[in-house]
Amino acid sequence: MNTNFQRILDEIYEETLPLLGQGKVASYIPALAEVNPAQYGIAIQTLSGEAYQVGDANTPFSIQSISKVFTLTMVFGRVGEALWSRVGREPSGNAFNSLVQLETENGIPRNPFINAGALVCTDHLVSLASDPLLNIRNFVRELSNNPGVNFDESVASSERQTGFRNAALINLMKSFGNIENDVDEVLNIYFHQCALMMNCHDLARAFLFLANQGVNPWDHTRILTPSQAKRVNALMQVCGLYDDSGEFAFTVGLPGKSGVGGGIVAIIPNQLSICVWSPELNSRGTSLIGMKALELFTTKTGVSIF
């Protein structure tokens, strides 16, 4: 592998900067719509301890759906294979917040990365933890090795006021018996996890355990078994980018997870994790520049899992 990462990041940044203005910032909640669209950063964290960056890599942003990897990990690590009786492991082939699939498949979401599946994970967590919010926050702080990570209450509150589709999803699942707790309580936790504020470095560090066979590289605690870590990576590969999952596998070829805040995190097993952030989204809700930057990264470094 070409390890001249700094030069490569600089090249990618220069080549993709002209794409600014071609996407659209998420507008469904005020707190996201007000983000300055011209921000753009990348951070790399290697298992050997090096960190690289370019642009606004130190600016915290709303991680949104990237948080689904954290709650999935928390629940999968505790309940193991039992999780799969309540959520599937197949790509959805539908928009991330579709009710159609859920209705025809009796309230069992296709996978943990569509909203419905993530709500099932959060519901699991509510059943398991005495203080789920504190639990999530501490978990992400440890993974990112940053005790300052926190929720943005204005984002969480904004989500709650407009999250009618998520309320529809969770009520539908509750009607099928696939939600154990009070729907409002689960929604509250869910809206908070989506409102975690992290920067590119935080996220690159926080995903590194998935490139490290499931071990947190910062405190050497085991988060997942090697087999479980591989499986989370496989899930990210197959369904981590909603309707762009196939496109991402095709053009980037790495396991990754996106959020409508404009972040995308990807990992190269046994080597590194990389986080790109640019709030302007393509028509399928993925960071437009983020997609392109990661495609250039694999092209320029020659890395790929295939």
Added chain:
Amino acid sequence: MNTNFQRILDEIYEETLPLLGQGKVASYIPALAEVNPAQYGIAIQTLSGEAYQVGDANTPFSIQSISKVFTLTMVFGRVGEALWSRVGREPSGNAFNSLVQLETENGIPRNPFINAGALVCTDHLVSLASDPLLNIRNFVRELSNNPGVNFDESVASSERQTGFRNAALINLMKSFGNIENDVDEVLNIYFHQCALMMNCHDLARAFLFLANQGVNPWDHTRILTPSQAKRVNALMQVCGLYDDSGEFAFTVGLPGKSGVGGGIVAIIPNQLSICVWSPELNSRGTSLIGMKALELFTTKTGVSIF
């Protein structure tokens, strides 16, 4: 990697043989229904030239949908990115022969591995080749390094007499303008490619170019560019096993392609290809023993792309 492949194959064979009888042979055409269900073989072909096998690895079987990788490769190699205006690269989230998706997405199939997408590839080939059948046969003979590979006319004829759903798919796409040639002609080629007879060794050899950056290891001709080869692997990873694609990624973690004849081929980039054949299928149309054997293979060898 643990390279004691022969011992591992023997172990896998012994451990999975008790599963015989738990699946069901494909019954939709007589030619497949009559296959002896108790057959089971595995073959490995490494890039360094070694071959391993266990069980009925020399018995030819009907490769069925595995043929879609061959026609995709033939067309992708010739028309390149232009292919993607007529077929998508996203997982389907529906059964492999569903018309629903096709209708709601204006006749553009989700990917080249569902039947509709494969029919588009075959239609492309009919437009490109003067004798498409000869073209396919010769291509597969070269890839498998076996000049004896041929179609089973009784299987092809059997498919033609019962292939009403494929006729529905291609007529629907024709109504959307996404089929260039006569529907009966394209169906005839398609039914023949599915009726190719190959054994586990043939298929392991024929897929090795995908582990070899797109170069045919037998005659050193370039079949696909390295980038194209990676992309075919990514497609197999995300949608090579129909409704079992997520499950396969999750439990096996390799790019692969299955057929209702009971074969599954998978590759480990830069190392090897492996083909398992057992005609008994699970409820989603995948070889039941084949899935388990490949899961054991990655567990025992420790290989995974993740």
Added chain:
Amino acid sequence: MNTNFQRILDEIYEETLPLLGQGKVASYIPALAEVNPAQYGIAIQTLSGEAYQVGDANTPFSIQSISKVFTLTMVFGRVGEALWSRVGREPSGNAFNSLVQLETENGIPRNPFINAGALVCTDHLVSLASDPLLNIRNFVRELSNNPGVNFDESVASSERQTGFRNAALINLMKSFGNIENDVDEVLNIYFHQCALMMNCHDLARAFLFLANQGVNPWDHTRILTPSQAKRVNALMQVCGLYDDSGEFAFTVGLPGKSGVGGGIVAIIPNQLSICVWSPELNSRGTSLIGMKALELFTTKTGVSIF
């Protein structure tokens, strides 16, 4: 028309009584599941002032979806054609509480008799009335000429505790901007209107204005214009019995409305209204005996709108 209604009702009763035990009482809420399934009554009310009955025609039951005709009438009478920008007038072709149609058609329900469409009417009413519950109760008391009609709070409360699918529907519509008021408030009114307790005579009287060109026969007030009354009848004809609408038109041939409490009301324009109640439902949620009784009624009297 054969006007020997009493003899005909007696015959119908005798011929259909053996069907008791073939259907199933609605079980989704305790308050309905506990109803004695062996109850069965019919009442006829003619425009010329005669009333006929057989069986348990004086026993109040939960009218459930029959209430949708009342709220539709209240709203249609006040807002007129403007209603149709928020709810359609086409049969749904799907189960009465399906989210699929709603999602693909941007939150506009197919018609006012599926749950989603009825929720839109109730939301309209909440916008229009200072005390919607009182408004509904008084309206139904006037139509039925029975000041004793009331809500069953235990049924309303039972609905609220298990009505997750209705919560899903209304949240989905809210996400599309098709609900003006607070979802919990609208749901509360909706669960109450479904919990109205009326007997066969009450309902036969309350529907008579639809056979009377829109004029309440008890106090001669105009409820709807003649044109509006015809149109409500047309809607009942085309979509009043959910997935049994075609079957009901085919075998009965009258405009009607059913509820999962086991009631069905139908009208013969310019002549009469008839209400049958038997709590045992067929597989599509319609009173099994009710359907058969009404088929016999039109056969024996020779009436039909066709």
Added chain:
Amino acid sequence: MNTNFQRILDEIYEETLPLLGQGKVASYIPALAEVNPAQYGIAIQTLSGEAYQVGDANTPFSIQSISKVFTLTMVFGRVGEALWSRVGREPSGNAFNSLVQLETENGIPRNPFINAGALVCTDHLVSLASDPLLNIRNFVRELSNNPGVNFDESVASSERQTGFRNAALINLMKSFGNIENDVDEVLNIYFHQCALMMNCHDLARAFLFLANQGVNPWDHTRILTPSQAKRVNALMQVCGLYDDSGEFAFTVGLPGKSGVGGGIVAIIPNQLSICVWSPELNSRGTSLIGMKALELFTTKTGVSIF
């Protein structure tokens, strides 16, 4: 009823003529696309023997889906209730040529007036008749009392060359076992029945048996039992105008059947039949002027089945 029909027809004609140019002639086959859009006629035929007309009521046009009433009648009259095991009686809630419903309901079309259901009727007829084409032609000649009615071979041929969606529908049903005969043979008959050329008078006369309790008023032969005739009328009411069925019931309130050639026929039980023809269609494939003319007709005469 106001029986000054001639004055009413003249008024309707004058009031609706300004709508010319607002719709679009069906363009899917050349033979229809070339029709002069400015043609417009109405004919009324009463059971008491009077005929009225305005405009181009003597110009033959392609009856298209109106033919489905004829083949349904032929088959229903011969096989009776047995028909309903292969085709439903419920509104479809989907576009008339949708494959989605057919796929999810195992190849059983929702009703005989969507294309799939009509193909089942035609297949039935192919099983029953030694010369189905001759059989249909003679049947329609007798009903319309016009021995000159014939197929337009250029329309039939045009349909055959572009009817890929109908080919998709019939192949899908064949895959479910719901088509008995060769798909090409059934399609050929179907394309011919749609290509019948009739004028407004022909169609008004040909539908009069449905207003006459099932008896052909021209030769007094019984075509359907009174009960069967009512049921065909009920089906037309609920699903005769595809996605406009609810709208038609709501605004017109009569049983009717439309075709993409621009014709609509409706009946008033025990009184008359009326046919309007204007080739310009609204966005749902119904004659734009035809809909409006029939709405005015029921408004001006005060007739309605409700």
